Amino acid sequence: xxxxxxxxxxxxxxxxPRLGRLxxxxxxVRADADTLAERLPDADVLLVWxxxxxxxxxxxxxxxxxxxxxxxxxxxxxxxxxPELVASDTVVTNARGxxxxxxxEYVAALVLAxxxxxxxxxxxxxxxxxxHREGQRxxxxxxxxxGSGPIGRAIVRxxxxxxxxTALVGRVPRTGIHGPQDLDRLLARADWVIAAAPLTEQxxxxxxxxxxxxxxxxxxxxxxxxxxxxxxxxxAQALAKRWIAGAALDVFEDEPLTPxxxxxxxxxxxxxxxxxxxTVGWRDELGAQFVELYExxxxxxxxxxxxxxKRGYVPGH
Amino acid sequence: xxxxxxxxxxxxxxxxPRLGRLxxxxxxVRADADTLAERLPDADVLLVWxxxxxxxxxxxxxxxxxxxxxxxxxxxxxxxxxPELVASDTVVTNARGxxxxxxxEYVAALVLAxxxxxxxxxxxxxxxxxxHREGQRxxxxxxxxxGSGPIGRAIVRxxxxxxxxTALVGRVPRTGIHGPQDLDRLLARADWVIAAAPLTEQxxxxxxxxxxxxxxxxxxxxxxxxxxxxxxxxxAQALAKRWIAGAALDVFEDEPLTPxxxxxxxxxxxxxxxxxxxTVGWRDELGAQFVELYExxxxxxxxxxxxxxKRGYVPGH
Numbered sequence: 248x249x250x251x252x253x254x255x256x257x258x259x260x261x262x263x264p265r266l267g268r269l270x271x272x273x274x275x276v277r278a279d280a281d282t283l284a285e286r287l288p289d290a291d292v293l294l295v296w297x298x299x300x301x302x303x304x305x306x307x308x309x310x311x312x313x314x315x316x317x318x319x320x321x322x323x324x325x326x327x328x329x330p331e332l333v334a335s336d337t338v339v340t341n342a343r344g345x346x347x348x349x350x351x352e353y354v355a356a357l358v359l360a361x362x363x364x365x366x367x368x369x370x371x372x373x374x375x376x377x378x379h380r381e382g383q384r385x386x387x388x389x390x391x392x393x394g395s396g397p398i399g400r401a402i403v404r405x406x407x408x409x410x411x412x413t414a415l416v417g418r419v420p421r422t423g424i425h426g427p428q429d430l431d432r433l434l435a436r437a438d439w440v441i442a443a444a445p446l447t448e449q450x451x452x453x454x455x456x457x458x459x460x461x462x463x464x465x466x467x468x469x470x471x472x473x474x475x476x477x478x479x480x481x482x483a484q485a486l487a488k489r490w491i492a493g494a495a496l497d498v499f500e501d502e503p504l505t506p507x508x509x510x511x512x513x514x515x516x517x518x519x520x521x522x523x524x525x526t527v528g529w530r531d532e533l534g535a536q537f538v539e540l541y542e543x544x545x546x547x548x549x550x551x552x553x554x555x556x557k558r559g560y561v562p563g564h
Numbered sequence: 565x566x567x568x569x570x571x572x573x574x575x576x577x578x579x580x581p582r583l584g585r586l587x588x589x590x591x592x593v594r595a596d597a598d599t600l601a602e603r604l605p606d607a608d609v610l611l612v613w614x615x616x617x618x619x620x621x622x623x624x625x626x627x628x629x630x631x632x633x634x635x636x637x638x639x640x641x642x643x644x645x646x647p648e649l650v651a652s653d654t655v656v657t658n659a660r661g662x663x664x665x666x667x668x669e670y671v672a673a674l675v676l677a678x679x680x681x682x683x684x685x686x687x688x689x690x691x692x693x694x695x696h697r698e699g700q701r702x703x704x705x706x707x708x709x710x711g712s713g714p715i716g717r718a719i720v721r722x723x724x725x726x727x728x729x730t731a732l733v734g735r736v737p738r739t740g741i742h743g744p745q746d747l748d749r750l751l752a753r754a755d756w757v758i759a760a761a762p763l764t765e766q767x768x769x770x771x772x773x774x775x776x777x778x779x780x781x782x783x784x785x786x787x788x789x790x791x792x793x794x795x796x797x798x799x800a801q802a803l804a805k806r807w808i809a810g811a812a813l814d815v816f817e818d819e820p821l822t823p824x825x826x827x828x829x830x831x832x833x834x835x836x837x838x839x840x841x842x843t844v845g846w847r848d849e850l851g852a853q854f855v856e857l858y859e860x861x862x863x864x865x866x867x868x869x870x871x872x873x874k875r876g877y878v879p880g881h
Contacts, residue, residue, distance in 0.1 A: 348727075352702050355726070356676035363673040366686055368836045375828040377820035377837045384843040385669050408725035409672070410665075503694035511692045519685045520694045526701040 253545070256290035256314065258283055260297035264320070264534040269541060280305075288312045292544070294537055295319040295327055299502065303327035313337055316544055320533040322346050322398060322524070323473055324554050325446035332556065339554040340540060343561055345532050346524030347401035350443070350471050353523035354402050355409060357495040358439055359385060361467050366517060386410025391437035393453075394444030394472055395424045396560055402441055402471075411439070417563070418449065434461045439469065445560040446473035454478065459485035467493040471523045474499035479510060486515045497523045570862070573607035573631065575600055577614035581637070581851040586858060597622075605629050609861070611854055612636040612644055616819065620644035630654055633861060637850040639663050639715060639841070640790055641871050642763040649873065656871040657857060660878055662849050663841030664718035667760070667788050670840035671719050672726060674812040675756055676702060678784050683834060703727025708754035710770075711761030711789055712741045713877055719758055719788075728756070735766065735875075751778045756786065762877040763790035771795065776802035784810040788840045791816040796827060803832045814840045 252274050257264065259277045266275065278286045280302035287293070288311030295303055298321035307313065308331045318340045319327055332339070360366060363382040371378050390406050392399050395417025403413045414433045420426030425433060427449075434440060440462060444450045454468070455478040462468070468491055470477050479500055485491050495517035496510070502521055504510060511518055543550055555562045569591050574581065576594045583592065595603045597619035604610070605628030612620055615638035624630065625648045635657045636644055649656070677683065680699040688695050707723050709716050712734025720730045731750045737743030742750060744766075751757055757779060761767045771785070771794040779785070785808055787794050796817055802808050812834035813827070819838055821827060828835055857867055872879045 348703055349699065349701055352676060352726070353680055353699065355672075356680040356682060359669060359673035360677055360682055363670055363839075365673060365677055365682070365836075368839075369683055369686055369834065371837075372828055372835045375823040375825075377822075379837045379839055379842070381842050381844045381846065382666065382670065382839060384666055386665055405726070409669070409722070506692040508692075511689055517686065518689045519682075520688075520696045522680075522685075522696055522699060525696070525698050527698045529698065 253291035254289055255292045255294060255541075256283075256286055257294045258297050258300060258302060260299075262530060264294065264296050264537065265531060266534060266538060268538050272545070273541070284309050287314065290314040291316070292541070293317045295321070296533075298323075298326070301326050303332070304329045307332045316340070316550070318537055318540060320537065322396075323445055324556075324559060325473060325475075328556060328559060338550060339556055340550050340552040341554055341561060342533055342536060343397055343552040345529065345536060347397045349526040349529070350398050350524045351401035351405040353497070354441055354443075354469055354471055355405050357469050357517065358390075358406070358411075358441075358467070359409075360517075361493050361495070362388075388412070388438040389436060390414070390439035390441060391416060391430075391433040392441045392443060393430070394442065394450075395563060396443070396445065398471070399441075399443040402443055406439070406441075418558075421563075431458070431461050434458060434466075435463065437462065437466055439467055442468070442470040442472045442476050444472045444476060446475050447559040451475050452478050454482065456481040456484065459490050462491050464489060464492060466491045467495070469495045469497075471497045474502065483509065483513045483516070486513055493517075495519070497521055570608035571606055572609045572611060572858075573600075573603055574611045575614050575617060575619060577616075579847060581611065581613050581854065582848060583851060583855060585855050589862070590858070601626050604631065607631040608633070609858070610634045612638070613850075615640075615643065618643050620649070621646045624649045633657070633867070635854055635857060637854065639713075640762055641873075641876060642790060642792075645873060645876060655867060656873055657867050657869040658871055658878060659850055659853060660714055660869040662846065662853060664714045666843040666846070667715050667841045668718035668722040670814070671758055671760075671786055671788055672722050674786050674834065675707075675723070675728075675758075675784070676726075677834070678810050678812070679705075705729070705755040706753060707731070707756035707758060708733065708747075708750040709758045709760060710747070711759065711767075713760070713762065715788070716758075716760040719760055723756070723758075748775070748778050751775060751783075752780065754779065754783055756784055759785070759787040759789045759793050761789045761793060763792050764876040768792050769795050771799065773798040773801065776807050779808050781806060781809060783808045784812070786812045786814075788814045791819065800826065800830045800833070803830055810834075812836070814838055 255273045255275050257277050283302045284306035293314040307329050316338045362385045389412045391414050392402050393416045395415050403415050406413050415424050416430050417424040493515040497519045572590045572592050574594050600619045601623035610631040624646050633655045679702045706729045708731050709719050710733045712732050720732050723730050732741050734741040810832040814836045
């Protein structure tokens, strides 16, 4: 437990976090990507509020003391882990609990929109064309959800509630979760393939030409995990060659997607701007979660949501 | 039970029903709107395969005998009921059991698409614009479903599975179902208002200026029942004045909607071509359902899905 007023360094973003309840109990110092390195040595705690930034990975290896605790206002931690942080005693926590339900609903929205041909309906509406089509019955179809963390499990719960038969794939097999050795077999019979895995050395580029080739021509692919899980060119090719019937990406190798990116116009691909987990009030929820965690930390109690830095995520139940 | 081979008159549509199992057991005569009247007197059974046609209502009052049984390949029966058919001994059955789950899924697709701002996402994609927005969390919101038949109840089940708090409104209050006297109060607190009622004299035009005025500015309205439930101009005005936040219509006063209709371009309105219940294979399901009912009828057994002709729908559970 700190004896003096601890210093909280905030890697800031606009709008900043609302930390009113911490007023007077903590010295708040703000930093951006340029000033982070020089301010790190004085910080007891680092709040990575700018969850899109890779500044921590760049600044961490420098000289001097380091915060004992780093919290990121995100589910993924790939943007901050570097070998020096992994090797250190610093505890890393994430925003587990905030994004699961919104992301699961977002996946359901995409899956149902594709099943019911909604993008085409909106396109025809724009052209004032009445063209009756047949939708697909979602109940009774099969989904393979890749990523067995809380987000993947929330997706499974939501799809199951809609009558979808689901299979969940994780890093290691356990009750109700398939291991990687089952993945290809499950992909080959899935109507829906949902990527919700953390970005690690094992998952980077896992959805490549070979994996899209294994899927059914009627399959649709959705990525709400990290852009780097997918070899984007391979997906574009798979759609162009009709290896699969459709896809939706909410995350990309490089974000934001530039206007020049060919992905905007790939036929059968829905592009959304990394918004699956972000529902009205989400920033306040992230701020309130950090305040709660801070109070536990300041009281010397154990922190939840602790990341296994070697694995790159908060390990399962 | 008929002593000779019965005559089945089919008010046809393209593609025609697949009635292979009835071959040799029934004399099949086909009619269109022009020939229906002259062929009605010879028919034992009338299959209304062209469920968009109002030809039965026009032809029924004529001279001569009438079929003892009329089956319509639709959930709604408003397109065929006329006073003479209502007063007759002829049994009318509908396609209960085919459309419930698909329509419930379609409503979920629309509700989720609106919650997650998907139409705007697709519009921005077309303009190659990355613009992050916040979605709405669906779980915890409130829906008022109007129409307590099997379609309304399926919608309630599906929305409940997504964490939505639901209220169901029917013609008469009973356990779990509100009566019309509760409607305005429920509309005033609903995030989602779903119209799934049959078209009767009580429901015609029920969603009018006054009712849209009762709803919350954040409310969204969905009609998957019948077009005439809604005063279309009143809805367009309510959207233009931002009395409500959005709407989706799958059914219209006059179908198909002509290219000249102003509805195509009402801001905040999703227009789809009466497809909510129509999933791949639906025509075969409708044909198989009729064959099954025919076999019961020919064996002198009671028919399910019998319409209360005075009320205009199949009553109760």
